[in-house]
Amino acid sequence: MKNQTVDPRRAAAAPRSGGEGAAAGASSNEAARFTATSLDQRNARTERGFHTLFLAMSIVLILPVLAILSLLITKGAPAFSWEFFTEPPRAQFTEGGIFPALVGTLWLVIVALLASVPLGVAAAIYLSEYAKDNALTRLINLAIINLAGVPSIVHALFGLGAFVLFFDFGTSILAASLTLAIMTLPVVIVSTRETLQAVPQSFRMACWSLGATRWQTIRKVVLPNSISGILTGVILEVSRTVGETAPVMFTGAVLFTPFLPQGVLDETMAMSLHLYMIATVIPDVPPEVPYGVALSLILMVLILNSASIGFRVYLRGKKKW
Amino acid sequence: MVSTASRIKLSVKDLSIRYGSTVALEGASFDVRDNEIFGIIGPANSGKTSFIRAINRMDEMTPGMEVRGDIEFNGKSVTDWRNLYALRSRIGVVFPLPVGLPMSIYENVAFAAKLRGVKGKADLDEVVERCLTRAALWDEVKDRLDSLGSLLSGGQQQRLTIARALSQEPELLLLDEFSIAVDPVTTMRIEEVLKELKQEMTIVLVTNLTQQAQRLADRTAFFLEGKVVEVGDTRALFKGQTKDPRTTHYIEGRFG
Numbered sequence: 001m002k003n004q005t006v007d008p009r010r011a012a013a014a015p016r017s018g019g020e021g022a023a024a025g026a027s028s029n030e031a032a033r034f035t036a037t038s039l040d041q042r043n044a045r046t047e048r049g050f051h052t053l054f055l056a057m058s059i060v061l062i063l064p065v066l067a068i069l070s071l072l073i074t075k076g077a078p079a080f081s082w083e084f085f086t087e088p089p090r091a092q093f094t095e096g097g098i099f100p101a102l103v104g105t106l107w108l109v110i111v112a113l114l115a116s117v118p119l120g121v122a123a124a125i126y127l128s129e130y131a132k133d134n135a136l137t138r139l140i141n142l143a144i145i146n147l148a149g150v151p152s153i154v155h156a157l158f159g160l161g162a163f164v165l166f167f168d169f170g171t172s173i174l175a176a177s178l179t180l181a182i183m184t185l186p187v188v189i190v191s192t193r194e195t196l197q198a199v200p201q202s203f204r205m206a207c208w209s210l211g212a213t214r215w216q217t218i219r220k221v222v223l224p225n226s227i228s229g230i231l232t233g234v235i236l237e238v239s240r241t242v243g244e245t246a247p248v249m250f251t252g253a254v255l256f257t258p259f260l261p262q263g264v265l266d267e268t269m270a271m272s273l274h275l276y277m278i279a280t281v282i283p284d285v286p287p288e289v290p291y292g293v294a295l296s297l298i299l300m301v302l303i304l305n306s307a308s309i310g311f312r313v314y315l316r317g318k319k320k321w
Numbered sequence: 322m323v324s325t326a327s328r329i330k331l332s333v334k335d336l337s338i339r340y341g342s343t344v345a346l347e348g349a350s351f352d353v354r355d356n357e358i359f360g361i362i363g364p365a366n367s368g369k370t371s372f373i374r375a376i377n378r379m380d381e382m383t384p385g386m387e388v389r390g391d392i393e394f395n396g397k398s399v400t401d402w403r404n405l406y407a408l409r410s411r412i413g414v415v416f417p418l419p420v421g422l423p424m425s426i427y428e429n430v431a432f433a434a435k436l437r438g439v440k441g442k443a444d445l446d447e448v449v450e451r452c453l454t455r456a457a458l459w460d461e462v463k464d465r466l467d468s469l470g471s472l473l474s475g476g477q478q479q480r481l482t483i484a485r486a487l488s489q490e491p492e493l494l495l496l497d498e499f500s501i502a503v504d505p506v507t508t509m510r511i512e513e514v515l516k517e518l519k520q521e522m523t524i525v526l527v528t529n530l531t532q533q534a535q536r537l538a539d540r541t542a543f544f545l546e547g548k549v550v551e552v553g554d555t556r557a558l559f560k561g562q563t564k565d566p567r568t569t570h571y572i573e574g575r576f577g
């Protein structure tokens with residue numbers, strides 16, 4: 001193989017097949033080949049460098065999650081028993097289980113979802129599909145950003161004033177769930193809006209030019225193709241709702257009640273508040289119990305998430321562009 | 322043959338289109354007659370697509386697009402249609418880049434019929450088969466009508482788009498460089514269909530291929546840099562009987 005005429009493309013391609021040794025030669029041909037090669041190698045090095053960097057960042061991200069999970073599992077799993085999940089606490093929280101708190105949290109999450117998902121999705125549809133860029137739209141967007149930035153304790157006080165006292169729902173699941181719903185509304189709106197906007201505009205154009213109304217376009221084309229993204233927002237909301245303590249503490253959750261809620265106007269125990277109390281306030285709780293509650297809380301989020309992810313995968317298998 | 326007595330489908334009056342400070346079309350005035358194929362030729366940037374958008378009121382959803390002057394559709398200004406959906410449902414549009422909607426091939430073509438209120442399965446089947454056949458796609462997809470329209474090849478999607486436009490049973494069909502993604506043989510087949518369709522509807526054909534305008538159009542308009550240079554009988558234009566030398570230059574391919 002004579003490289004009398006140096007084809008830059010061949011020269012650049014050479015090290016991939018020829019290996020590093022070929023570049024080490026010193027004849028004029030080899031020098032010409034080496035010039036092209038060094039650029040090639042630098043690119044490859046940079047590429048490898050960034051690949052490694054981003055991989056490292058992702059691993060750094062996973063580490064705390066793994067650490068938390070392994071800590072919770074080693075320390076919390078011993079607390080697990082049939083009784084732990086099916087009995088109310090007894091003997092000043094030192095014995096018994098977390099059943100009422102488990103049920104209470106499910107109530108809180110579901111009622112909060114029932115309030116925030118329809119509202120949030122409808123608002124997102126308006127903002128993405130109908131709103132013109134005017135003062136009202138900008139005001140709404142500003143409100144959403146600000147709502148997202150409000151600390152949860154402020155939401156808690158608002159919920160207390162508005163739902164517990166003003167609307168007179170009392171300390172109840174309804175008041176607590178509505179507070180949670182308002183708190184998580186920005187998450188639902190922003191993620192839903194972004195998903196809707198990811199549906200190519202050309203689909204809408206094609207639909208409209210067939211004479212479809214905006215709503216027909218939304219129902220037949222936009223929503224079916226964004227449902228999995230909308231669910232992602234809901235998953236995020238669920239994760240946040242399950243863990244929040246402050247908003248439910250003032251509005252609907254109580255430290256202890258042996259009764260399960262019978263309706264939305266009942267007060268209830270909640271996992272997050274329960275955990276907070278036995279971890280910080282109540283004396284003489286066996287050390288594995290708070291870890292057990294924390295682990296249950298995380299498992300609950302994981303189970304709810306997997307359910308939604310499973311549903312997403314199922315939907316994605318059906319639709320695609 | 323189009324007689325001078327034929328009715329007027331579109332009447333364009335002093336139409337100007339701009340996007341912010343960009344002028345896409347200025348002072349356009351001409352008529353499109355019933356049941357003719359009206360060709361529009363012209364180089365890039367001459368405002369052809371913008372004109373198509375203005376006809377079915379796409380300006381309403383194109384940010385920054387501003388339309389002045391008037392287009393009358395069946396004697397009624399398109400800006401006077403309170404119900405834009407009714408206007409658009411009478412106008413079929415095919416844009417240069419094919420858009421298969423993310424639903425089955427069948428649904429793509431049945432969609433407009435359903436919007437019109439066609440219900441029964443048999444009726445819908447008939448619409449789907451007729452329109453796909455006309456768009457020269459039926460043979461290729463008849464065994465997989467349930468697969469996704471958006472996963473067809475580019476050329477097939479373009480024919481699907483044409484079938485969808487035909488399924489509207491439009492009075493007016495706007496074709497914007499429809500053959501850009503379609504192979505020559507299929508293009509010829511579609512061109513034959515267009516000649517038949519002329520009996521049923523008016524066709525505005527924007528094309529980069531002057532030969533295509535020559536083959537199909539009864540009359541042709543030459544757009545250049547946002548101006549309508551001239552509108553005339555296609556055969557006369559292609560014989561060199563033009564009012565403006567620039568038209569001949571463009572047609573003969575020695576432009577610019």
Ligand SMILES: Nc1ncnc2c1ncn2[C@@H]1O[C@H](COP(=O)(O)OP(=O)(O)OP(=O)(O)O)[C@@H](O)[C@H]1O
Nearest residue numbers: 340343344345364365366367368369370371372383
């Ligand atoms: N959505 C838009 N926003 C801003 N400017 C636009 C938009 N669409 C078109 N234009 C501008 O309007 C002018 C005319 O464009 P138009 O698409 O009508 O040309 P055309 O004749 O269809 O060209 P081509 O043959 O390349 O398709 C161009 O200068 C273009 O930049």
Ligand SMILES: [Mg+2]
Nearest residue numbers: 369370371497
């Ligand atoms: Mg164009």
